[in-house]
Amino acid sequence: MHIPHLYIQRATSGSPRSGCGLTRTSRHENYTLSVRPPVYLNEVILLVISEFAWQKFIIFYDSEYDIRGIQDFLDKASQQGMDVALQKVENNINRMISTMFATMRLEEMNRYRDTLRRAILFLSPQTAKAFVSQVVDSNLVAFDCHWIFINEELSDGDVQELVRRSIGRLTIIRQTFPLSLNTTHRCFRGKHRISPSLCDPKDPYKNNMEITNLYIYDTVVLLANAFHKKLEDRKWHSMASLTCIRKSSKPWQGGHSMLDTIRKGGVNGMTGFLQFKENGGNPNVQFEILGTNYGEDLGRGIRKVSDLLLVNIRQLKIVSF
Incomplete structure (x- = not known):
């Protein structure tokens, strides 16, 4: 069963990330979204x-x-x-x-x-x-x-x-x-509320958080929003809907339906606006x-x-x- 997955590259021992990260293959290319931007x-x-x-x-x-x-x-x-x-x-x-x-x-x-x-x-x-x-x-x-x-x-x-x-x-x-220009909206972005200890730029805990963890936070929110949208779809009323058959009549469509929902469900979170290009990469x-x-x-x-x-x-x- 082809299951969409989100890739978050983490540098080892705090060293800078190199450009040698995710290696895409024809088998997994259409099912992977890279949450962290490429190495520039x-x-x-x-x-x-x-x-x-x-x-x-x-x-x-x-x-x-x-x-x-x-x-x-x-x-x-x-x-x-x-x-x-x-x-x-x-x-x-x-x-x-x-x-x-x-x-x-x-x-x-x-x-x-x-x-x-x-x-x-x-x-x-x-x-x-x-x-x-x-x-x-x-x-x-x-x-x-x-x-x-x-x-x-x-x-x-x-x-x-x-x-x-x-x-x-x-x-x-x-x-x-980038920080929100409106300080009253920094803890509430989109439809989710961010913990005050995370959204306050003066909070020591926020300043010491690893960037990787910020992307993990936004990834969890993105997945939660995607599942919420799918649950609102009446076709997803039972586990029988989770089929790997790629047909338009089947909600899962081999994983592409969920992948599209995740791709289009941009989140304005800790790392700014999380979105994906056609190649599955985050450009921001x-x-x-x-x-x-x-x-x-x-x-x-x-x-x-x-x-x-x-x-x-x-x-x-x-x-x-």
Whole structure:
């Protein structure tokens, strides 16, 4: 029996999602809806790098990140003549840095320090905080460095901790969701009520929720609405209606009837308006860019620089503030 299912990609150990997620086959292609938008890290990082006019930088990634996820970015960077280095961050960061000091000659270490002036981190928040602390304590970076940390799953607490531990300039890119302009409607969207602890942007619990869990919340609401609509249909008065025969006279229609109901039952929930394109993907995604200025003050703050809005499937634009 072909049963529609909703796919929610979750990154392992908090590392950024790679582009190597759901593999569609002809057997399941028509029965899967992807709740989370596709991974746009290639497009996002290329746009930001172009805005900063970087030509030489290093990319750090951890063992949980599939580096194949940014292959498209690496290809385009190479075509544009950028000098890009890759380095995997080991689980034992202290030993990793100690080994570099023990094996590199002075000239090599100076060249490495120069490379570290521009860096992109594809790390989990925990690894990023530990790595930044070790690099700063080891005096490998100067106050004129500029690092970019990109991760969809990044809480406000993680942001503040990264800012506190870093020196120089720090740019953070994370996924964000539009808030309702009418504060009285934030807890009541569509026909369902959201818990006050989830809809209040100032609530610490809301700010610490993983993005994956927000999509799970909206998925449950979407399924509940779909089943409610089906139960209102008199044809669904018994389990005998749940047949896998694909005929127009049968309400289940091999699962396509339920799939269409889910696809058309858009929910305005925690992640904004949840909808699906013809290919079964959710097109709605928005990123925000947070940034600090150059400086050695470890107590400095961070402010929102701009938003990245998805214009179409392969294009992003920066909205500055």
